Amino acid sequence: MAVKHLEVERKYDAEPEFTVPDLAGLPGVTGVSAPETHHLVATYFDTDDLRLAAHGITLRRRRGGSDAGWHLKIPAGPDSKNELRAPLGRAQVVPARLASLVAAYTRGKQLSPVATLETSRTVFHLLGENGGALAEIADDAVTGRVVAGDAADQSWREIEVELAAGDAVLLKAAGKRLIKAGARKAESSSKLGRVLNGAIQRPAPAEYSGTAGDAVLGYLREQVAAVLKWDPKARLAEDDAVHQMRVATRRIRSALQSYRAILDREHTAPLREELKWLADALGEVRDLEVLRMRFTDRLEEIGESAPQSWLTEIGRQEAAAYRRLNVTLKQPRYFALLDSLEALVTDPPLTDRAGRKASKELPGLVMRMWKKLARAYDEIVSSDDPEVARHEMRKAGKRARYAADLAKPVLGKPAMETSKRAKKVQEVLGGYQDGIIAMEHLRGAHARTTDTSEAFTLGVLYGVEQCEARATIATLAETWRNTPEPSF
Incomplete structure (x- = not known):
């Protein structure tokens, strides 16, 4: 069965030499956990015409880290997505439950690998008074490649701030401190969107002429x-x-x-x-x-x-x-x-x-x-x-x-x-x-x-x-x- 999780996060781009600033003292934060490092390998699935990506939806199978498995992310509002998870299962077979949840978009078209991302992730948590995690900070060095075609690999550094028990005030404050240290708002709301950006066919904004x-x-x-x-x-x-x-x-x-x-x-x-x-x-x-x-x-x-x-x-x-x-x-x-x-x-x-x-x-x-x-x-x-x-x-x-x-x-x-x-x-x-x-x-x-x-x-x-x-x-x-x- 798919497990549901509401993901509320903001992403920031950073140069290779960027140093994550001290985030202690942010609203409600009383401490910062020790960093952990993970190597993540994710394969993203979509139709051949990238219907999911065109609607801001991502479906991936990721190995490594504390939440290895299948992840389906569907936009739920500004800075938030509903994430549904399933066990790793078979590498090339999308879990039926997750596939059914995007059927309105795929409409019978096959879901196949379209891109892979390798990420070296350093993660730590902002802690509250009771020692619980208020937010997770992920410092990612990413290499992405498109499965089909001969496009060159892309590499970049990205900082993610994802809320746990924290609130929007903390999310905003963490972002301000990162930007002050030299980070900038991410070019894309998703890693996959950055890799596939030129190939995604998004509908053109409607023009209103008063008729x-x-x-x-x-x-x-x-x-x-x-x-x-x-x-x-x-x-x-x-x-x-x-x-x-x-x-x-x-x-x-x-x-x-x-x-x-x-x-x-x-x-x-x-x-x-x-x-x-x-x-x-x-x-x-x-x-x-x-x-x-x-x-x-x-x-x-x-x-x-x-x-x-x-x-x-x-x-x-x-x-x-x-x-x-x-x-x-x-x-x-x-x-x-x-x-x-x-x-x-x-x-x-x-x-x-x-x-x-x-x-x-x-x-x-x-x-x-x-x-x-x-x-x-x-x-x-x-x-x-x-x-x-x-x-x-x-x-x-x-x-x-x-x-x-x-x-x-x-x-x-x-x-x-x-x-x-x-x-x-x-x-x-x-x-x-x-x-x-x-x-x-x-x-x-x-x-x-x-x-x-x-x-x-x-x-x-x-x-x-x-x-x-x-x-x-x-x-x-x-x-x-x-x-x-x-x-x-």
């Missing part, structure tokens, strides 16, 4: 990036990952519908269907996750601490749903969807209206979705099935909100206010819908249980959900009445 097409594509690029970002986290069942990946998927699908005047609907209709397929697969996990968390909180509210077999069953169903999701995320159909999403933002099927000024074109498109929300509210009163009508209004509210979110960078405060108003309505309907789903599940569990104590608990929970759902939906009319129509 409606630019506004829509900018939003879509963010959401496609979010899908890729949350993919490995969803595979690992990290907290909120499936939810965030599902939201990004839904936002893309909603934008294709709300802004079909900008993107040709004939080209995007098949993509919307595939996005629905992915959202449904993510939804199976998310719905069970929400029920498990909801009922866990409810049991705490009513003071019930006895184990509940029906709640345990939800956990088992959730685990099974995660397994099915991981199978789905390995399918060629999923990889084809990712290819289509990237093609959408690199070669978009723009309409003539896409070239119009965004500040003139977007208000009408946002208002169009708001008016659909208003009609959905009116239909609740006249509908033969108010439950279905409320569900449709909830979906309309979400589309209106997402349409406004897309327009925020262009329209500013009016779009922000529209999004807030739509969200308020959506939350009322969403809270009611969640209660209805919870009641349905409780009824089913009650019908299956033979434990009288659990049956009583299920009945209590059903009553709580029913009262809350009724109270929530009773506020809809007032909420809508106090939600003015947007103006742009």
